[in-house]
Amino acid sequence: AQSVTQPDIHITVSEGASLELRCNYSYGATPYLFWYVQSPGQGLQLLLKYFSGDTLVQGIKGFEAEFKRSQSSFNLRKPSVHWSDAAEYFCAVASYNQGGKLIFGQGTELSVKP
């Protein structure tokens, strides 16, 4: 069965520091992979997505993610975190033959300290 693991429930970084949020997936074929962000009281916003092609994907707000098939990982990175990046981040996987339903990880809450 498909599954997504985000090992870090909560991460705190200093403003201006680099960030890496981990995501591991379990899926038998080439997955569709996604990162979403949810700010307090807000809906889910898509940061970036991957299906094929270049394994380094650029997203909005300066985020990027790298697909590593050998490690079944799709980690999210940002070189310099801003206070406004404090939010919850969700990694998700989808299979096209299941109509596009998403399987989400448990989420990683990011706090940014001044």
Next chain:
Amino acid sequence: GAGVSQSPSNKVTEKGKDVELRCDPISGHTALYWYRQSLGQGLEFLIYFQGNSAPDKSGLPSDRFSAERTGGSVSTLTIQRTQQEDSAVYLCASSSPGQGAYGYTFGSGTRLTVV
């Protein structure tokens, strides 16, 4: 409309009552999905509608949960005899034809509190 609209944004109900949550997808989007976001449980898939096909109900947690989609547009998620564990944020998403998960737009959700 411009986005996926969900109503109400907040709902407080007494245990044992029935509730209806509404989702109005983006015009022209043929696929519609419901998810539940519970504290400590993350986001879980509930049900999926695609055009006129039979819905995928595989994520509904019990027979107290049901959903319908009228005219291929608006969807209503109904929870009967609500329980405290039903308290969660219910999110709806729609997707354009052929896009599936690649073309999701999420609504802002309905926060349900069962007291």
